[in-house]
Amino acid sequence: MNAFIQTQALKKTYQLGDQRVEALRGIELTIAQSDFVVFMGHSGSGKTTLISTIGGLTRPTEGSVSIEGTDIWRLNDRELSAFRNRKIGFMFQSFSLLPSLNVLQNVVMPVIFRKNGKREKTDAIRERALSLLAGLEMKKKIDAHPSELSGGEQRRVAIARALINEPDIILADEPTGELDIRTEREVIEIFRAINSQYRKTIIVVSHSLSWLESAKTVIIMKDGLMHLDVPDPVEALMGRACRP
Amino acid sequence: MVTSLFRLAYQNLQVKHLRFYIILVSVSIVVGALFASAILIMGIHHSLDKGLSKLGADLLVIPKESLVNMKSALLTGEPSAFYMDSSVLAKIRSLKGVKKVSGQIFLTSATGDCCVMGNSFLIGFNPEDDFTVLPWVEKSVKEGFPADGAIVGAMTPWNLGDSIKFYNVRLNVWAKLERTGIGLYDNAVFFHINRAYEMSENSQTDPSVKPLAHLKNKISGGLVQLAVGAKIPYITFSILKDNPTLKVVTTGNIQTSARQTTIAVFFGIIALIALLILSNILMINAIFSAVVNERKREIGIIRAVGAAKRDIFKLILYESTLISVISGFVGMLVGGFLLRLFQRSIVFYLRLLNIPFMLPPYDVIALMTLGAIGVALLMGISGSMYPALLAVRIDPHETMKQGL
Ligand SMILES: Nc1ncnc2c1ncn2[C@@H]1O[C@H](COP(=O)(O)OP(=O)(O)OP(=O)(O)O)[C@@H](O)[C@H]1O
Ligand SMILES: [Mg+2]
Numbered sequence: 324m325n326a327f328i329q330t331q332a333l334k335k336t337y338q339l340g341d342q343r344v345e346a347l348r349g350i351e352l353t354i355a356q357s358d359f360v361v362f363m364g365h366s367g368s369g370k371t372t373l374i375s376t377i378g379g380l381t382r383p384t385e386g387s388v389s390i391e392g393t394d395i396w397r398l399n400d401r402e403l404s405a406f407r408n409r410k411i412g413f414m415f416q417s418f419s420l421l422p423s424l425n426v427l428q429n430v431v432m433p434v435i436f437r438k439n440g441k442r443e444k445t446d447a448i449r450e451r452a453l454s455l456l457a458g459l460e461m462k463k464k465i466d467a468h469p470s471e472l473s474g475g476e477q478r479r480v481a482i483a484r485a486l487i488n489e490p491d492i493i494l495a496d497e498p499t500g501e502l503d504i505r506t507e508r509e510v511i512e513i514f515r516a517i518n519s520q521y522r523k524t525i526i527v528v529s530h531s532l533s534w535l536e537s538a539k540t541v542i543i544m545k546d547g548l549m550h551l552d553v554p555d556p557v558e559a560l561m562g563r564a565c566r567p
Numbered sequence: 568m569v570t571s572l573f574r575l576a577y578q579n580l581q582v583k584h585l586r587f588y589i590i591l592v593s594v595s596i597v598v599g600a601l602f603a604s605a606i607l608i609m610g611i612h613h614s615l616d617k618g619l620s621k622l623g624a625d626l627l628v629i630p631k632e633s634l635v636n637m638k639s640a641l642l643t644g645e646p647s648a649f650y651m652d653s654s655v656l657a658k659i660r661s662l663k664g665v666k667k668v669s670g671q672i673f674l675t676s677a678t679g680d681c682c683v684m685g686n687s688f689l690i691g692f693n694p695e696d697d698f699t700v701l702p703w704v705e706k707s708v709k710e711g712f713p714a715d716g717a718i719v720g721a722m723t724p725w726n727l728g729d730s731i732k733f734y735n736v737r738l739n740v741w742a743k744l745e746r747t748g749i750g751l752y753d754n755a756v757f758f759h760i761n762r763a764y765e766m767s768e769n770s771q772t773d774p775s776v777k778p779l780a781h782l783k784n785k786i787s788g789g790l791v792q793l794a795v796g797a798k799i800p801y802i803t804f805s806i807l808k809d810n811p812t813l814k815v816v817t818t819g820n821i822q823t824s825a826r827q828t829t830i831a832v833f834f835g836i837i838a839l840i841a842l843l844i845l846s847n848i849l850m851i852n853a854i855f856s857a858v859v860n861e862r863k864r865e866i867g868i869i870r871a872v873g874a875a876k877r878d879i880f881k882l883i884l885y886e887s888t889l890i891s892v893i894s895g896f897v898g899m900l901v902g903g904f905l906l907r908l909f910q911r912s913i914v915f916y917l918r919l920l921n922i923p924f925m926l927p928p929y930d931v932i933a934l935m936t937l938g939a940i941g942v943a944l945l946m947g948i949s950g951s952m953y954p955a956l957l958a959v960r961i962d963p964h965e966t967m968k969q970g971l
Binding site: 371372375378380381400401403404405407408409413415419420421422423424427428431432433434435436437445448449484488 | 568569570571572574575578579581582865868869870871872873874875876877878962963964966968
């Protein structure tokens with residue numbers, strides 16, 4: 324398996340007063356390009372912390388994250404920001420759109436921070452945003468503001484935004500939280516299509532079992548450690564034996 | 568389309584109406600007050616400069632008794648009723664360091680059959696040795712000043728070619744001066760000193776007017792221009808040694824005392840405005856801090872999609888810059904509009920206080936416009952500096968977490 328994303332001895336310790344919280348306790352993770360990884364695990368097991376260190380949002384206490392051979396935590400703030408902008412599309416649980424912008428403007432927002440010398444024509448950006456929104460059946464709502472959208476519609480806009488800069492990696496934390504089961508299926512279907520058609524690497528954190536059938540790799544997080552190739556994830560999550 | 572940081576800042580302002588209007592009102596009040604008072608003070612100084620430089624004289628020699636009147640005469644144009652012998656001029660002219668000397672005589676104007684209507688100051692001057700009146704009339708270079716000519720101030724009701732009459736002496740308006748803002752000049756009628764002597768004679772026989780003093784060979788004062796490098800105290804001393812009944816006034820003194828009054832007022836206003844600026848900076852700081860706090864999640868999202876710390880810093884500063892520049896313009900428009908609206912009454916009250924006023928030249932106004940925008944920017948930027956630093960420190964990871 325060729326390593327597209329690789330972490331080495333990744334540790335993250337939070338200091339809460341005089342209490343130390345070990346959120347990550349040495350993660351050795353290798354993800355291949357075009358993989359579809361789903362992280363599951365109990366609340367507080369370190370899932371969000373892990374994907375935000377992989378995504379360049381939280382600096383690890385120890386260890387390294389390398390993406391396509393770049394040790395991202397050795398980059399300075401500007402380089403890392405540019406890297407996030409170019410390589411990674413983020414999706415957060417909810418309320419992740421900017422309330423002052425309409426749907427189209429939200430989708431286009433990451434373009435503002437693009438640093439690669441040649442500037443793309445506004446028309447071309449607009450076209451791409453419109454076709455992404457059309458693909459997500461959101462074309463009718465391009466002028467709406469986030470407060471005027473349902474939860475499912477907000478997710479679609481966030482997906483379009485995550486794709487606008489054509490990143491290689493999509494990182495999503497609870498992208499289907501608080502959605503009804505049908506809308507959840509639709510969102511999962513969109514992720515699956517992105518993975519199979521555009522060959523993007525997808526990393527999702529979720530509590531929902533609905534993701535399991537779409538995932539190529541399932542990783543169970545427990546107390547800051549990860550468990551790969553768990554034979555029965557549901558069993559593992561119910562708290563019964565699982566060995567590293 | 569919002570495809571630049573600046574547009575994003577603009578978009579953000581459009582949504583957050585309330586804070587925008589609060590800052591707009593308060594910054595524009597300060598800028599408007601600053602702009603209006605600066606225009607007023609600069610206008611006063613400008614007209615002092617312009618009026619007094621027109622004198623072209625370094626010293627005024629006047630009878631001792633008229634000293635007090637003389638100072639106010641320059642600003643308000645109340646002529647003095649004291650006279651001295653014109654032979655003094657020759658003696659002063661012979662002093663070393665004196666370049667030019669010219670006598671002038673002030674008459675009180677009268678109304679009635681003898682004279683035209685109008686409240687003007689009558690000043691007789693001698694075109695042969697004059698260096699303060701004629702230089703301001705362009706055609707005097709080519710044409711000689713006619714014996715029955717008159718040069719009138721800008722505020723007088725007469726125009727070129729008009730025929731006017733004082734104490735039954737007929738004069739033809741030969742030139743009209745530009746506005747100076749100084750009462751004495753703007754309301755003056757200048758004519759040959761010999762016409763002044765005629766007027767004084769006529770007034771003795773005309774039963775309808777109060778007779779003037781016997782003025783033959785008298786003057787109200789002498790204007791003295793010094794040679795380069797001449798020492799004012801030395802010349803003053805020499806003049807007074809020969810003529811102990813005279814008084815020597817340096818024009819610098821007059822200018823200085825008028826300036827000092829307005830400068831004191833100006834500093835009072837500036838101190839007040841400085842306080843207002845400070846309180847505005849604190850207010851902008853408070854508003855922006857609250858806004859940054861309220862937008863933590865938003866800022867985290869922007870960071871996640873690729874904004875560097877410096878982008879966040881710029882975003883906040885762009886927002887405050889936009890607000891403050893807009894407020895600066897609004898403030899200036901309001902200040903300028905109010906000045907214009909009350910121009911007449913302001914000028915009127917200044918007159919009552921013996922203060923001349925004239926709009927400063929356009930390049931000065933342009934400079935003040937830039938200054939006003941600069942002050943607005945100063946308030947916006949220094950007020951939002953700390954909140955911008957707060958925004959930079961927001962951790963994007965926090966936005967990944969739920970329920971925030
Ligand atoms: N900023 C922080 N400061 C202190 N402790 C933190 C911080 N963020 C996370 N933690 C702690 O680190 C541990 C892992 O948190 P994390 O958010 O990664 O869990 P999670 O697996 O995403 O949980 P959930 O499923 O509830 O989202 C928890 O014990 C949490 O309390
Ligand atoms: Mg989490």
